[in-house]
Amino acid sequence: MKISREDVLRVAQLAHLELAPEEVEAYRGQLDEILSYIGKLQELDVSNVEPMALMDPMADAPHQAPRRSAGLDGAIAAAPAEPELRDDVVAPCSVADAVLAEAPDAAKPFFRVPKVIER
Amino acid sequence: MSGAPRWTVASVHEALLAKKTSARELAQEFYAQIEQRNPELNAFLELCPDRAYAQADRVDAIVAQGKPLGRLAGVPVAIKDVISTEGVRTTCGSKILEDYTPPYDATAIERLERAGAVIMGKTNCDEFAMGSSNENSAYGPVRNPIALDRVPGGSSGGSAAAVAAGLSVVALGTDTGGSIRQPGAYCGVPAMMPTYGRVSRYGLIAFASSLDRIGPFATNITDAATVMSVIAGHDSNDSTSASLAVPEYAAEIEKPVAGLRIGMPEDYFGAGLDAEVKDKVQAGITLLESLGCKRVPLKMPHTDYAIATYYVIATAEASSNLARYDGVRYGLRVQGNTLMEMYRKTRERGFGPEVKRRIMLGTYALSSGYYDAYYLRAQKVRSLIARDFAEAFEKVDAIITPTAPTTAFKLGEKTADPLEMYLADIYTVTGSLAGVPGISVPCGKSAAGLPIGMQIFGSHFGEARILQLARAFEKAGGFSI
Numbered sequence: 001m002k003i004s005r006e007d008v009l010r011v012a013q014l015a016h017l018e019l020a021p022e023e024v025e026a027y028r029g030q031l032d033e034i035l036s037y038i039g040k041l042q043e044l045d046v047s048n049v050e051p052m053a054l055m056d057p058m059a060d061a062p063h064q065a066p067r068r069s070a071g072l073d074g075a076i077a078a079a080p081a082e083p084e085l086r087d088d089v090v091a092p093c094s095v096a097d098a099v100l101a102e103a104p105d106a107a108k109p110f111f112r113v114p115k116v117i118e119r
Numbered sequence: 120m121s122g123a124p125r126w127t128v129a130s131v132h133e134a135l136l137a138k139k140t141s142a143r144e145l146a147q148e149f150y151a152q153i154e155q156r157n158p159e160l161n162a163f164l165e166l167c168p169d170r171a172y173a174q175a176d177r178v179d180a181i182v183a184q185g186k187p188l189g190r191l192a193g194v195p196v197a198i199k200d201v202i203s204t205e206g207v208r209t210t211c212g213s214k215i216l217e218d219y220t221p222p223y224d225a226t227a228i229e230r231l232e233r234a235g236a237v238i239m240g241k242t243n244c245d246e247f248a249m250g251s252s253n254e255n256s257a258y259g260p261v262r263n264p265i266a267l268d269r270v271p272g273g274s275s276g277g278s279a280a281a282v283a284a285g286l287s288v289v290a291l292g293t294d295t296g297g298s299i300r301q302p303g304a305y306c307g308v309p310a311m312m313p314t315y316g317r318v319s320r321y322g323l324i325a326f327a328s329s330l331d332r333i334g335p336f337a338t339n340i341t342d343a344a345t346v347m348s349v350i351a352g353h354d355s356n357d358s359t360s361a362s363l364a365v366p367e368y369a370a371e372i373e374k375p376v377a378g379l380r381i382g383m384p385e386d387y388f389g390a391g392l393d394a395e396v397k398d399k400v401q402a403g404i405t406l407l408e409s410l411g412c413k414r415v416p417l418k419m420p421h422t423d424y425a426i427a428t429y430y431v432i433a434t435a436e437a438s439s440n441l442a443r444y445d446g447v448r449y450g451l452r453v454q455g456n457t458l459m460e461m462y463r464k465t466r467e468r469g470f471g472p473e474v475k476r477r478i479m480l481g482t483y484a485l486s487s488g489y490y491d492a493y494y495l496r497a498q499k500v501r502s503l504i505a506r507d508f509a510e511a512f513e514k515v516d517a518i519i520t521p522t523a524p525t526t527a528f529k530l531g532e533k534t535a536d537p538l539e540m541y542l543a544d545i546y547t548v549t550g551s552l553a554g555v556p557g558i559s560v561p562c563g564k565s566a567a568g569l570p571i572g573m574q575i576f577g578s579h580f581g582e583a584r585i586l587q588l589a590r591a592f593e594k595a596g597g598f599s600i
Contacts, residue, residue: 102449
């Protein structure tokens with residue numbers, strides 16, 4: 001399948017990228033070459049194959065009961081065989097000042113951006 | 120390079136205990152080396168002497184008090200610039216984060232420092248870890264310390280070069296498709312990608328979240344094993360980190376390897392593999408056989424589809440992860456009259472060509488009408504590649520392949536052709552997709568004197584096994600940097 005100029009412009013718009021005119025043609029050629037190469041995936045019959053949507057190496061990990069892990073605080077805690085769910089408790093997270101300090105334009109407690117609502 | 124023996128984790132530890140040096144003197148010694156070599160290598164983007172000397176003084180105080188030292192006490196460490204360091208500028212090799220200073224430390228950083236490591240600075244890398252040569256950094260390429268006209272590999276080129284040039288004893292890199300192992304091979308240093316979930320990704324600035332991993336470069340295998348024991352383990356801040364006990368790897372790796380079955384997949388030794396690389400890796404397998412390992416021929420039939428699969432999945436995830444760089448919360452902002460214009464101008468100015476290319480590729484693969492043909496299909500082929508590994512590990516204890524098809528190429532040699540650059544990862548992306556651990560170990564040099572790497576894959580959470588093979592190989596072959 002051939003990638004057109006319009007395809008590149010459509011994708012750039014979806015990705016919020018502004019491209020210079022000379023970039024459009026360069027990317028068109030390169031994306032076309034890469035996607036042609038990726039086309040080899042069509043050679044395989046995948047009709048009975050489940051997609052691998054999650055990376056879960058624990059699924060075939062050697063099981064140890066109880067599994068133990070060193071937490072970030074250095075404490076050794078027993079971990080259950082099933083994915084661990086922590087208690088649903090509120091923990092303090094007072095990083096707002098530090099986060100806002102990195103913002104290009106902040107008016108505490110907000111990030112300031114160009115006007116998006118017309119009155 | 121100087122003729123003095125290289126520092127290792129063990130020799131630093133002994134020297135501190137024997138009071139032959141102090142952590143502060145050691146940091147000074149390494150900073151002097153960095154000052155001398157970095158102008159030509161461009162391995163470091165940022166140094167943090169205040170942080171390093173404060174940590175060194177803490178270590179020296181512990182020595183003075185005669186208290187037990189941490190496992191990495193006083194060891195100078197370099198950190199790839201995609202890993203967050205509180206108060207130390209972290210750019211990801213990108214203009215879009217040129218002035219970004221993280222408000223917190225990555226878990227791996229916190230664990231290194233708790234073990235006494237001295238963080239010297241941040242290393243250069245391909246922008247957002249996207250590249251195989253380090254030429255995609257917005258701050259200029261790194262040069263390979265073994266041959267200055269050659270690339271160090273990528274994307275963790277600065278970390279590999281730092282260890283190879285003796286500018287740090289160990290370094291952290293990240294590996295999404297080969298970004299630790301391939302530069303390790305090109306620069307001739309041991310380089311390890313752990314199992315997905317073995318090391319917390321908290322504080323690692325995301326490229327492709329189902330593939331990204333943090334791992335060490337080291338002066339020798341024992342040091343790599345020690346670093347692994349320090350940084351691995353569950354972290355409540357990363358729900359994908361595994362709740363499995365962390366072995367004392369350095370103690371595991373001295374076990375004999377006789378009787379281990381090593382798989383040699385024919386699919387990794389075919390067309391496109393440089394003859395010298397092939398010879399050295401085959402000689403490496405023969406060496407392991409001489410130690411009592413049993414060679415098992417393997418077929419991993421979906422290997423040839425790995426690059427295509429990888430460049431759909433990794434770019435799709437990247438297009439989503441990099442949506443956060445929009446000029447609102449951190450990093451560069453280019454003003455616009457509307458919010459949308461601000462987004463577009465910021466991203467146009469802030470991202471380099473390879474990052475834009477991958478964002479577009481990923482956006483295309485996820486876009487309406489193409490999702491099934493590209494993204495969904497790639498996820499299915501990923502299952503087939505993972506199955507190749509699972510079936511192989513029913514027959515063998517480890518899989519041995521070349522790390523990369525060639526030795527380090529020349530700067531500028533592949534920049535004009537993105538697809539050709541992608542093919543430098545042909546032997547590493549498979550393990551990335553399957554989530555298994557892999558290590559690149561030096562296995563000799565080409566006639567031109569360029570390092571060659573041999574890759575050892577293990578089964579999920581089989582780090583101890585591959586480190587054990589790597590250690591036996593290093594010892595028997597006399598491969599040290």
